[in-house]
Amino acid sequence: MKKLHGVTVAMVTPMDSRGAFLKEAMEQLTEALIARGADCLYPCGTTGEMSRLNLKERKEIASVVVKTAKKRVPVYIHAGADTPKETIELALHARQIGADGVGVVTPAFLHMSSREMQNYYLEVAGALPEGFPLYLYNIPQCSGNDLLYKDVKTIYENAENVAGIKYSYLDLNRTLEYLQVGEDFSVLHGCDKVFASLLVLGCGGTVSGVAGVFPEPFAEVYRAYQEKDLERMERWQKVCVEICDILKCGSNMAYFKSGLEFRGIPAGHMRSPQMDLEELEREHLFCILRDFCRKFQISEKL
Template structure:
């Protein structure tokens, strides 16, 4: 699986009582497929994965795989600070036919480099030797960072750790990852506002929560870059920055509100999040409409 390009960090749609809405989830899968994204990451930060219990996480994975198997690469986030849950979710992802897994570092408790290394090494051994595993580094959220030295050692000692999603604006760290110069190890940024510069440095793509709202915008950046059409790539990247300013990374209630502005049903957020109030939604709609109209007038928009 040569994964690259736009990986949408898919939201999980809930009803007002916090129950998963299967019909909406299936529609979201079809929408993303039609917009030609390169893959989905489910049950991650934007998917509110850690607010779901074990059986709910498995249910979401089953629905998405059933809807998209063979049509679009699916990466299942299996991360938790409960290691037994991580391994249970990893086995389940393999069993249902998901294409790959990713896991955030264990969080809250401060981990040493050796503990982080051991965690990912054990995870890689709990799935088949040829089953793709991706690291997920979000140090400001977890309190733990995956160093280049740890990654280098993991690449040397495993066959199936194939890449990393790095959710930070630390460009120096990204460049340190890229210096590993392993052609089989993919580096994805999770920072929409750095997407084009990161492509220029050698990153393989973007994992984006904002692609729930406007996937074709980010797809156009990537396709244009691959065609060496840097003028178009830079132009659409600038508009991607404007979208990112409105729907700041990690602001899941705003992302779901933005989806509704495009008449995409992302459902409600689950507590402890709160949905935006009417005043906030009205302000967001006014700001979004200005950018939305400008983007739709641009050519080419994939």
């Protein structure tokens, strides 16, 4: 069972000015991220504007990434949707096209009880082939539903293919609880600004949208951690913090897309009702990114 690890990149979905998916740009982005040190790829999630995509589009995007990656790195497809039926359809499609696993976020907006969340995940996991891994995905500040330790423990103990969790909220006590779910339970975190600290705590890596624009500093942190070079890890973590601040840590995906445009990837536009950066904002961002690249000797081109 291939698990997520290291620098897992939450990928944007390139779109044109009408909001149509740009296949060639996604192929280019996939190649660039692998070349720059991404350990795993994770399309169709929050960073990929999943809530603005229909099932057909999500399947097409997943197919493009899996086909382009050619098994050079693990690819997990985010398959979470508002109903078990849709989630299972996307997850089975991911398995069919050769993805290494799926991530599934809690359904959003309507409040779910512990019993309902447990039942949702167990239903999805039970519909998947044996050995095909599933990561739970808890981002309570966006979904409105929070997976407690006891929920995760129950799901994990009753579904053999639940491999771990992606947690995107900076609650260190909850993170430590997740790390106690099971000996083989994998915890990936989405809080990029404390990546190095989370590795030391025992997390297996990050699922990072910022790394989808600048994977290099995150890859350096992870390699330094593997090599037990704490001084280098600390130095590069400070670089990660700086680029996280520049790109607003994913609070506005338009910064990610403009950042990729700066690096030569035609990431395009946001899908309505989200909007692109205004021209002055974009020009200002490009100036800051040029200075950042010079300061840390990172290529402007991805």
